[in-house]
Amino acid sequence: MDFVAFSLPPILIGVLAAVACALPGNFLLLRRQALIGDAISHVVLPGIVLGFLVTGTVATWPMMLGAGAAALLAVVLIEAVRRLGRIEPGAAMGVVFTAMFAGGVLLLERSDTSSVHLDVEHALMGNLESLIWLDATGWGSLLDPAALAGLPPELPRLALTLLAVAGFVALFWRPLKISTFDEGFARVIGMRTGALGLGLVAVSAMAAVAAFDAVGSIIVIAMFICPPAAARLMTDRLERQVAWSVAFATLSAVLGYVLAGYGPLWLGGSHALSAAGMIATVSGVILALAARFGPCRKPAGAPAQA
Numbered sequence: 001m002d003f004v005a006f007s008l009p010p011i012l013i014g015v016l017a018a019v020a021c022a023l024p025g026n027f028l029l030l031r032r033q034a035l036i037g038d039a040i041s042h043v044v045l046p047g048i049v050l051g052f053l054v055t056g057t058v059a060t061w062p063m064m065l066g067a068g069a070a071a072l073l074a075v076v077l078i079e080a081v082r083r084l085g086r087i088e089p090g091a092a093m094g095v096v097f098t099a100m101f102a103g104g105v106l107l108l109e110r111s112d113t114s115s116v117h118l119d120v121e122h123a124l125m126g127n128l129e130s131l132i133w134l135d136a137t138g139w140g141s142l143l144d145p146a147a148l149a150g151l152p153p154e155l156p157r158l159a160l161t162l163l164a165v166a167g168f169v170a171l172f173w174r175p176l177k178i179s180t181f182d183e184g185f186a187r188v189i190g191m192r193t194g195a196l197g198l199g200l201v202a203v204s205a206m207a208a209v210a211a212f213d214a215v216g217s218i219i220v221i222a223m224f225i226c227p228p229a230a231a232r233l234m235t236d237r238l239e240r241q242v243a244w245s246v247a248f249a250t251l252s253a254v255l256g257y258v259l260a261g262y263g264p265l266w267l268g269g270s271h272a273l274s275a276a277g278m279i280a281t282v283s284g285v286i287l288a289l290a291a292r293f294g295p296c297r298k299p300a301g302a303p304a305q306a
Contacts, residue, residue, distance in 0.1 A: 004133065004136045004137075004138055004139055004141060004142075005132055005133050005134065005136040005137075006132050006133075007257070007261070008133065008136075009131050009132060009133045009151065009152050009155055010128045010129060010131050010132070010257060010275065011253065011254055011257050012155060013128065013131055013152065013154050013155050013158055013214050013215070014128060014215060014219070014253035014254070014256070014257055014275070014279060015249070015250050015253040015254065016155070016158035016159055016161070016162050017158055017207075017210075017211035017214060017215045017219060017220070017223065017253070018219065018223045018227070018249035018250065018252060018253040018279070018283075019162055019246050019249045019250060020158060020161050020162040020165050020207040020210065020211060021037065021204075021207050021208065021211060021219075021220055021223035021224045021249070022223050022224070022227040022228055022245045022246060022248070022249040023162075023165050023166060023169050023207075023242065023245070023246070024037075024165060024168075024169070024200055024203050024204040024207060024224075025037055025204075025223065025224040025225060025227065025228040025245070026228040026231065026232075026238070026241055026242050026245055027169075027176055027180050027200055028200070028204060028224065028228075029225070029228040029229060029232065030180045030181070030232075030238075031180055031197075033089070034224065034225050034228075034229075035090060035093050035094075036093065036201060036204060036224075037204055037208060037220065037221065037223075037224025037225065038093075038097065038221045038224065038225070039074060039078070039093045039096065039097035040071050040074065040097075040201075040204060040205045040208040040209075040220075041208050041212060041217040041220035041221050041224070042097040042098070042100065042101035042104075042217060043070050043071055043073070043074035043096065043097050043100040043101065043104075044067035044068075044070050044071050044205075044208060044209050044212050045070075045100070045101055045104030045105070045108075045212075045217070046070050046100055046101075046103050046104035046107060047063075047065075047066035047067040047068065047069050047070025047071070047073075047104075048063045048066055048067045048070075048104070048212065049066075049104050049107040049108055049111065050066045050070075050107070051063035051065060051066030051067065052066075052111075053107070053111060054066070067209040067212060068205065068206070068209050070100065071205035071208065071209055072202075072205070074096050074097065074100055075198075075201055075202075075205070077096045077100075078092045078093050078096045079092075081095055081096060126212075126214050126215040126216030126218075126219065126276050127214065127216075128214060128215055128216075128257070128275040128276055129261075129272070129275050131152040131154055131155075131214060132152070133147075133150060133151055133152065134150060135147040135149070135150030135151075136150075154214040157210055158210055158211060158214065161206060161207055161210040161211075162207075164203070164206065165203055165206070165207050168199065168203045169203075169242075172196065172199070175191050175196055176196065176200065177238055178191065179191055179193045179196055179197070180238075204224070208220050208224075211223075215276055215279075216276050218276050218277060218280045219276050219279050219280055221280075222252075222279070222280035222283045222284065223249055223252070223283065226248070226252070226280075226283035226284055226286065226287045227244075227245040227246075227248035227249040227252065227283060227286070227287075228241070228245045229287055229290075230244070230245070230248050230283075230286050230287040230289075230290035230291075230294070231243075231244035231245035231248060231290075232296070233290040233291060233294030233295075233296050234290060234294050234295065234296060235295075235296060236296055248283070248286050249283075251282070251286065252279050252280075252282045252283040252286060253279055255282050256275065256278040256279030256280070256281065256282040256283070257275050257278070257279060259273075259278050259282065260272055260273040260274060260275040260277070260278035260279070261273075261275070263278075
């Protein structure tokens with residue numbers, strides 16, 4: 001009963017958030033745009049804070065709308081800075097997401113958020129440990145409509161987000177695959193690569209915004225980069241890479257949450273660790289192991305590829 005009520009919802013939410021970010025992260029990584037996920041996870045902060053300031057409550061939809069607007073604004077600003085300043089995309093992203101995240105932190109520091117769980121720590125770490133299911137009385141609650149109505153709202157929200165992300169990837173799989181590996185050929189055969197790239201960024205922004213409130217920016221950043229990067233070191237086939245990334249994201253979420261909650265107890269400690277921090281750490285360890293033992297890693301001393 002305790003596991004279903006206190007551990008099952010956070011684990012499921014962590015898995016859904018991780019997979020929703022890892023799926024588009026595969027294509028961002030191969031397009032050398034992995035930092036877009038990093039940027040989006042930072043720029044949604046001022047939108048969330050503004051949503052709170054306008055409504056006065058931590059309500060899902062106002063804050064989601066604010067975060068979505070901030071993410072779209074960031075995409076526009078990155079493109080504007082890149083074109084007007086004639087600088088490379090990485091530098092443009094660094095300027096925009098640093099400035100917007102700093103603005104969000106200043107808004108938090110200057111706003112009265114003492115009555116809600118909205119502060120800088122929440123923005124970084126999320127509140128995964130507090131997403132419990134008080135109406136659960138055991139595994140039978142999974143079939144009880146009355147109990148299911150008391151699920152944390154983040155769980156169905158992230159489930160719908162994952163369905164939307166997976167649907168986008170499945171629907172545009174062939175165009176995404178072709179334009180990712182050979183954008184010039186994709187243009188020649190008539191694909192609208194610009195619109196496809198914008199759609200990929202929009203889907204990534206949706207995943208980041210949906211996951212941000214529950215898991216914070218640390219997990220969002222880690223899941224956009226670590227599982228896809230580790231998967232890339234395991235195979236040269238895109239289909240298998242996506243499968244590996246989903247497996248690594250799921251493993252990171254489950255193992256990270258278990259180690260954060262029970263690891264200190266196994267070692268004689270008395271306090272749990274941050275679930276977000278441990279999940280990000282596990283994903284980093286998986287990437288390190290893939291870099292050392294992955295069958296598709298670049299041999300030491302091999303020349304860099306253009």
